[in-house]
Amino acid sequence: MNPQHIAALAERVDAAAHHARAIAQFAEREGVDEAQAYAIQAASVARRLARGERRTGVKMGFTSRAKMAQMGVHDMIWGRLTDAMAETDGAPVSLRRFVHPRVEPELAFVLAKPLPAAVSLPEALDAVAAIAPALEIIDSRFDDFSFTLGDVVADNASSSGYVIGPWRDPRRDAANLGLVMSMDGAARQIGSTAAILGHPLRSLVAAARLSAAAGEPLQAGWIVMAGGATAAEPLHPGRHVMLEMQGLGRVEFNTVA
Ligand code: OOG
Ligand code: MG
Helix, strand or coil: CCHHHHHHHHHHHHHHHHHCCCECCCHHHHCCCHHHHHHHHHHHHHHHHHCCCCEEEEEEECCCHHHHHHHCCCCCEEEEEEHHHEECCCCEEEHHHCCCCEEEEEEEEEECCCECCCCCHHHHHHCEEEEEEEEEEECCCEHHHCCCHHHHHHCHHHEEEEEECCCECCCCCCCCCEEEEEECCEEEEEEEHHHCCCCHHHHHHHHHHHHHHCCCCECCCCEEECCCCCCCEECCCCCEEEEEECCCEEEEEEEEC
């Protein structure tokens, strides 16, 4: 696959995200392998940065069995976050910029220091400034929210929005924090941070390895989203979404058309 082909597919997936219009899957038809899918992702995010968006961190995907089972993809993936994806805790979120958004409960890290490729769990924790309960709004650009591994990687791991709750001291044990994600007051997904690779810090270690391998090591000030602890729930206008996480508090938003 030549650079022009990568650029054309990056343009296709970026335009779909930019205009909130679904496109057909292309990875199988065009013979996109995993390395090429990440090249398409990098080129599509470069288009966002060229429009003035600022890089804010990394998101991990398929770090829990619940997410792998829901989407039928069984490899860990990662994507790039920008400031245009940030939504404010407690504020309304307009669904206009999405195709068919879903929400899922996550844990967020913010880094005090950069992280190299190979770090132990204690080394990773030492670089964390704070942790927070977080909601990720994912939105596949592909028809029917269905994709292969190559498609979802090219599509920046469905990155679309993130809402971060109150930042807390990271030195509390986050290995197994109970969580409830509710809609309009009714519990929809119940789980634990332990669903994220057995310990969400393992997701940060993986993010450090994968980002450094891509030539973009994790930076001080960056956010790392650990990945959904449960399956995602579809979002519709006029709903109140809330995540409560044991000992960390809550993060919430209202959806508006
Ligand atoms: C892909 C993104 C996966 C997670 O937390 O596992 C992800 C998707 O499900 O569309 O964000
Ligand atoms: Mg996610």
